[in-house]
Amino acid sequence: MKAIKYLLIGAAIVGFSATSIAQNDSKATIESITKVIKNKSGDVDDQVKSVYKNNKKNAEVLVGIGRAYLDVKDTAKAKNFADLAIKADKKYAPGYILHGDIEVIKDDGGAAAGWYQQAIYFDPKNPDGYFKYASIYRGRSPEEAVSKLEDLRIQRPDIAVDAMAARIYYSSNKFDKAIESYSKVDMNRLDNTDITNYAMAAYLKQDFKKSLEIATFGIQKSPREAAFNRLAFFNSTDLKDYENALKYADALFNKSDSAKFSYLDYTYYGHALMGAKQYDNAIAQFKKALAENIDRKEIIADVKKQISSAYEASGDYSNAILFYKDYLNSIEKETASDLAGLGTLYNEQADKLTGAAKTEAYKSADAIYGDLADKFPNAVEFADFMRARVNSYMDPDTRLGLAKPYYEKLADLISAKTEKDNADNARLVECYRYLGYYNYLKKDNATANLYWRKILNIDPNNETAKQALGIK
Template identity: 30%
Template sequence: MKMTKKAITLGLGLVVMGSASFAQSLNDAKKAIDAEQYQKAASMLKTLVNSQASKGENYYSLGEVYLKMDYVDSARAVFTRGVTADPKNSLNYIGLGEADLLSNNAASAKTNFAKAVEVSSKKDYIPQLYIGKAYISTDKPDFEAALPYLQKADELDANDKDAETFVALGDYYALQNKNSEALQNYMRAMNINENLLRAPVQIGRMYKDSRAFPESEERLKEAIAKDANYGPAYRELAELYMQWANQVPAEFATKSAQALENYKKYLDLTDKSFESKLRYAQFLFYAGDFKTLEQVTSEIAAASTNDPKLPVVLRLRGYSAFENKNYPASLQYMNDYFAKVDKSRIIASDYLYLGKAQAQNKQDSLAVINLTKAVEMDSTKAEALAEVAKSYYDAKNYPKAIATYDIVNKYNPNGKGSLYNYYYQGLAGYFLYGQGYSAKTNPSKDLLVKADAAFASLLKGAPGTIDAILWRARVANFMDSDTDPKGLKLPYYQQYLDSAEARVAKNVQPAPSPKSMVEAYNQIAGFAAYKEDKAKAKLYWDKALALDPQNATAQEGLKQLAGPAPKAPVKKK
């Protein structure tokens, strides 16, 4: 599940203007924003907007809070009011541009950014800085567009007075995993303002993303040592410990407990708004604490009945109910979620959990439809669809198994579980054809072609899987003519025996099945007898009897070698 927070939370670096009392109020709001106390900041800024209605900075700051809370429409409305109140102030044009970017309207964003530059002083670095930050604040940063603005801001701020310029440049490089360049800029920011907490936190985040866990922990604790009430440091520390736990299984219990402890500290230091609780719920999902997640999302839903983000809560309730094996409730929540959510917000995991819940509630056809949508959006979700395909196979519903495995193998040709998927698809095709053959319904040999292709794909990924060679032999046996067989099975049976005999000679474990080896000997011997190659037939039947002295097929074959040539060998193994 994709979390709604930005990849890197950028500092605002707002310009302080006006009277001393106004500057202090705006500065307090900035501090609250930087500490991710968005509800507190919004309340302060609404007061400022009402009391200083002509100050564009107030509107811009409030709009930025709404963007960070993912209320794009509310932000756009505030920025528009700001343009009306203070049309010569560039900030609200930048805010509108950022809202455009978050709405995937790059053309409109470019227009608004151009207007911001037009109304600003050519010596003012702030518009350049904020436009650059806007381009990297989305889920899909536009680094090419951002860099000229950030470089221009650095150029105009010739005396390096504003540490935020270098925080932004650090973020620009960190998002591209250019850690050396990012670190240089974060350090420059700290040299300008040693009390700037955002920079060491971002350094900690950068190290975390590079899996340099001890270094990340050190940096984040440095930020906490400077200010034990700085919430974002605890959030990053929580996410660090969670990633650490997942990467080092031996430390999972310890690190995951530290992760939850620090996230609770983060919550205590924020305003415990709907957004902060929702972020906690999202963190619980990633932490795999589904029992707590079910409890927390239930509490959020009961306390916040009108928030436009409630569909996200339904999503998490559906996820957690499924993981807690409460399948009817999971299906209800997921159906409610899909009925209420903006369709542009649907992600692959939504279809995944809806499909899995439908499968557990015996809605197999719907499950396949939605799991297919999940796989189409994200091929790593193929495992769940493969489980449905296997359930069809286990129920001997081979047509549905084949059709479902077709989808799985299309989107997950080489990923997790793909070899098993090919194996069961091949078996389903073989058995379905066998059913039709026995019932004399003239089944299509396309089933055999697809089955053979599945076994061939398995062997390509795992050449040592000799049982797949055996199944190719069986498929080829069906492919051959009943009245004038060409021996299509022979190369596969011989290839199987070559590998099996070598394993037996070298005592390789697991050892090949004697029963399967006898099958191969008998098949080769039977065809040799049909072609009147008595020496070869005797050789292979003798080998069969060496493994299974009571094997009736081999015994009867040897008896008939002295008689007339037998009819074409039967298909049965």
């Protein structure tokens, strides 16, 4: 009895080894002939015939040849070998799946689904048929596609069906459902593609903490995986954790395998460096982004604006203004806010200058706000308010009255409103205070007192107006 037991074990081992060797031989044969077909060697037909002659009954090799032809878009020969594979083994699901993939290339989803259904029928435990079938229907109804995967769960409880469902939802841009499905699976059972999809779905839903958690799990598994380092980098930047963002950026740019970089990588790097107050380095990264082959004008414009912001943060207003003007020239249609931004830069520049240079910067700001009022009627009130202030800066002792016409116009605009908020009243007080003081300097006390009283009508406790009128 013991001898029989050991004999059976030995036979099993021999059988297993023979199967393993056969599988290895098949794999090597497929790899070899695939190279021949893809390289389009001169005697490719003879070599394929030779392989076929030796593998007429080997469905695995026949499907492998068919796939090699499909890869070079020769659907006729791919179909022939799919037929031969099914003839060799009627129950070999990959033969039907190859037929389905050929129909996908031909853009016949209905025919493809029929072949995938046959694959499921002949081998209900093969997950590929289910997933391929579901993929066909994901565009029309991701929910219907996922329901097909439930049949697989019955046949193969060992397979992470929820991960397959998540892929369907992810590829259909249903990120909430993708996240929900992925959350049902032990992450240790997810491959790198699924971990990336899971983290990306959370990132696209702006759940940066969740996305970072998933990405860092991926990094623990595959530290040199560019997708994981990139997502950890992006999420840390969005979470304003700039110290860790720069660590992940270093991992992405210097310690990741086969990483390819885009303008988005460089712009994120620039933002992280900006957050760390490394402005010169940030500018360098933004300029790298600008050097990339970006095919969307709005992105090019935005990068120029970021460069301007970096120069502004570093106190280099000349370059900030230069790149901001370039930004304005790059956008298809500027808004009032866009134009006002240039005025702000001139104001900030003037604040750092002295003498004639300071005055010139204020004059440039004044011109921008004048342009703003001309181009955007809805922004006239803001433009006049800013012109009033800029001109008061150029005339600090108020003797020239440079701000007078703008404060008068602003006061008229606000006074005409039937309803005024606190901001309106605050601006009116500023207008009347300037006009009251200007007329006081001109020794026109009657007009000055008129403005002081207007202030008290808005703010009865205003000390400046009370002192000017001699009220205790």
